[in-house]
Structures are given as structure tokens and as C-alpha cells.
Amino acid sequence: MKRRKSLNLEKIILCIVLLVLVGVIIYIIVNNNTSQENLKEEQSASSKPEIEDITAPEITLNGNSNLVIALGSEYTDLGAKATDNIDGDISNKIEVQGDVDTQTEGEYTVKYTVKDSSENASEIERKVTVRKPLKNGLPVLMYHFFYDENVGTGPDNNYIEIKDFEEQMKYLQEENFYFPTWEEVEQYIDGKIELPSKSVVLTFDDGDPSFYDLAVPIIQKYxxxxxxxxxxxxYGYRAAENQPNIDYESHSDDMHQAGANGKGVMLSWSEDKIKEDLETSKNTLGGSTIFCYPFGQYNDRAINILKECGFKLAFTTKGGRVYKGSNKYELPRVRMSKTTTLREFKNMVN
Ligand SMILES: [Zn+2]
Known part of the structure; x- marks a missing residue:
């Protein structure tokens, strides 16, 4: 009997020990799980949330997308810019493909590609045309006003019907005419560079509303x-529109008026007054380095004032083309008028 009692006691003690052990194991497991969960939560709170980048970078060209250069001249790649919504400026990751052989006439394509850190890619191309150099001088065309024959008639020969103008711009685009920058024109006059054949410069005098309303949309279209x-x-207020494809330069602030002798006031006003007028014009236009004489009238004093005021080129209304070595302050132009036919236009620019 005694032995049986002690056996029962042993069983009870064993059960208690087992129960305690199970309890300890359960406690450890549960506690361990929660602490891991806590750790996970802490980690995810401290690191950045993952966002999937599916937006490709934006890539834009520096300089002209349709560049034309003269045979034998130097080609300098102006490169491109790239920005990404996540990576920021990644211009240094742009890869350039395609060579331009400036010794061989033809059309070349330069391709710029860039990838962001999520492998989203963008590309852009530049067309580079190598053409024989300009032979017979640079035509700088001089336009004034425009009209639409459905609405009215042009009062004089300085008014050009807008459909005639559109035909001219369409022709220039079809023939891939090149529009050199003023910097290039200056370098050409200085004999520092060659311009490609089929180069032309378009100028429009006065900044008349008919130019902005009728001609500017056509210029942009082509x-x-x-x-x-x-x-x-x-018309300074229209220049403030800062339209694409249009460069705004000075035709004076308020010297487009006759003075006491019947000639333009640029010939009679005091030097100080002329300088003040030129500065006002520059300020209104946000800067200007190219000038067009009011009524095409100028003298040695006017030329010297322009030089002092930082103007680099000045245009008259005399007829002719611009050549290497032309006088930079007495530049001629080719006058466009109401009666100019498309055939005459082609002769003027070729
Ligand atoms: Zn004028």
C-alpha cells in the first residue's frame, strides 16, 4: 500500500513538471513571434517604401534638331540633357551614337539614348546635313506687313498676302533651307566659318500686329x-509674348519718326537722346545686339553710337546679299513685296 502511494505521488510530480515545461515552451514561442513582428514593423517604418519607377527619363537636345553645316567645316556635338522623375539629372548617362563625316555631303543621324536606374529608356535624334558651302552670298529677306485677301487688301506693296507667304515658307521647309543664328552670320562675315548653301535669314520690320497675327503662326507651322x-x-508689348521661332531685335524704341529736316530722328537727335532710346529698346526687348535703322537711314555718328551701345550688326534697306567681309553696320537685304511671285522668291533665296 505504501509503495503504491509513493508511485502516485511520483506521477503527480511528473505531470506538474511536464505542464510547467509545456507552459515555458509556449511562452517562449509566442514571445519570440511577437518580438519578430515588432522588429519587422520597426524595419519597415525606418526604410523607404518601395515605389515602382515606370516613367522614362525626359531627354532634350542642346541646339538645333535639324542642323545643316557646310562641307569641310567643323562639327561639334552639342549633346543633350536628360532628367528622370526619380534619379534627377542623368545627362552624364547619355550615350551618343552616329558619326558625322564633314568631308562627305549627305544626311547623318546622331542618336542620343539614356536609361534611368529602373532601365526605363528614352532616345532622341539629331539630323545633321552636310552640304556644299554658300557660294553667292547670304540672302537676308526683308518683310513688313501682311493681309488676308478674304478680309481686306494690302494698302501698299509692303503688304504680303498671307497665302503667298505660306507658299514661300512651305518651299523653304521642303528644300530644307537652313536658318543660321546671328552668331553664325557674324562669324560668316568675319570669315571664321562657312555657311551651308541654301542658308537664308528672315527679317520682319516694325513688329506690326499683322506680322504677329498672320505671319507668326505660318513661321511656326513650317x-x-x-x-x-x-x-x-x-509694339514692345507684342514682343513680350516671346513666341517660339521668333527672335526680337531692335528697330529703335521711338526713333521711327521724322525729325525737323524730314529725315529720321536718328540723324538729328543728340547722342545722349539716341543712346537713351536704344537702352529703352533693349530693356523692353530683354536685350538686343542686332539693329535695323529706322527708314534705313544712318550716318557715321549713328554707326559709332550703335557700336558703343553693344550692337554687333546693323541692317539698312539697301538691296543685296551679305558676303564675307561685308560692312557689319551697313548690311543690305532683299526686299519682299506684294508682287513677288514664287518663281522670283526661289531666285531670291537660291
Ligand atoms: Zn521700319
Whole structure:
């Protein structure tokens, strides 16, 4: 009997020990799980949330997308810029493919590609045309006003019907005419560079509303480049629109008026007054280095004042083309008029 009692006691003690052990194991497991969960939560709170980048970088060209250069001249790649929504500026990751042989006439394609850190890719191309150099001088065309025959008639020969103008711009685009920058024109006159054949410069005097309303949309439609010589006291407010494809240069602020002797006031006003007028014009246009003489009238004093005020080129209304070595302050132009036919236009620019 005694032995049986002690056996029962042993069983009870064993059960208690087992129960305690199971309890300890359960406690450890549960506690361990929660602490791991806590750790996970802490980790995810401290690190950045993962966002999937599916937006490709934006890539844009520096300089002209349709560049034309003269045979034998130097080609300098102006490169491109790339920005990504996540990576920021990644211009240094742009890869450039395609060579331009400036010793061989033809059309070349330069391709720029870039990838962001999530492998989203973008590309852009530049067309480079190598052409024989300009032979017979650079035509700088001089336009003034425009009209639409459905609405009215042009009062004089300086008014050009807008459909005639559209035909001219369409022709320039079809023939891939090149519109050199003023910097290039200056270098050409200085004999530092050759311009390609089929180069042309378009200028529009006064900054008249008919130019902005009728001609500017056509210039943009055919991707031509134009310079508006603005009389800033009259039409400076239109120049503030800062339209694409249009360069705004000075036609004086308020010197487009006759003085006491019947000639333009640039010939009679005091030097100080002329300088003040030129500065006002520059300020209104946000800067200007190219000038167009009011009524085409100028003298030695006017030329010297322009030089002092930082103007690099000045245009008259004399007829002719611009050549290497032309006088930079007495530049001629080719006058466009209401009666100019498309055939005459082609002769003027070729
Ligand atoms: Zn004028």
C-alpha cells in the first residue's frame, strides 16, 4: 500500500513538471513571434517604401534638331540633357551614337539614348546635313506687313498676302533651307566659318500686329526661324509674348519718326537722346545686339553710337546679299513685296 502511494505521488510530480515545461515552451514561442513582428514593423517604418519607377527619363537636345553645316567645316556635338522623375539629372548617362563625316555631303543621324536606374529608356535624334558651302552670298529677306485677301487688301506693296507667304515658307521647309543664328552670320562675315548653301535669314520690320497675327503662326507651322525688328515704343508689348521661332531685335524704341529736316530722328537727335532710346529698346526687348535703322537711314555718328551701345550688326534697306567681309553696320537685304511671285522668291533665296 505504501509503495503504491509513493508511485502516485511520483506521477503527480511528473505531470506538474511536464505542464510547467509545456507552459515555458509556449511562452517562449509566442514571445519570440511577437518580438519578430515588432522588429519587422520597426524595419519597415525606418526604410523607404518601395515605389515602382515606370516613367522614362525626359531627354532634350542642346541646339538645333535639324542642323545643316557646310562641307569641310567643323562639327561639334552639342549633346543633350536628360532628367528622370526619380534619379534627377542623368545627362552624364547619355550615350551618343552616329558619326558625322564633314568631308562627305549627305544626311547623318546622331542618336542620343539614356536609361534611368529602373532601365526605363528614352532616345532622341539629331539630323545633321552636310552640304556644299554658300557660294553667292547670304540672302537676308526683308518683310513688313501682311493681309488676308478674304478680309481686306494690302494698302501698299509692303503688304504680303498671307497665302503667298505660306507658299514661300512651305518651299523653304521642303528644300530644307537652313536658318543660321546671328552668331553664325557674324562669324560668316568675319570669315571664321562657312555657311551651308541654301542658308537664308528672315527679317520682319516694325513688329506690326499683322506680322504677329498672320505671319507668326505660318513661321511656326513650317518651323522657320525669324527675326522681328521691333519699334518697341509702339509694339514692345507684342514682343513680350516671346513666341517660339521668333527672335526680337531692335528697330529703335521711338526713333521711327521724322525729325525737323524730314529725315529720321536718328540723324538729328543728340547722342545722349539716341543712346537713351536704344537702352529703352533693349530693356523692353530683354536685350538686343542686332539693329535695323529706322527708314534705313544712318550716318557715321549713328554707326559709332550703335557700336558703343553693344550692337554687333546693323541692317539698312539697301538691296543685296551679305558676303564675307561685308560692312557689319551697313548690311543690305532683299526686299519682299506684294508682287513677288514664287518663281522670283526661289531666285531670291537660291
Ligand atoms: Zn521700319
Amino acid at each position: 518651323n522657320a526661324q525669324a527675326t522681328s525688328f521691333v519699334i518697341s515704343a509702339w
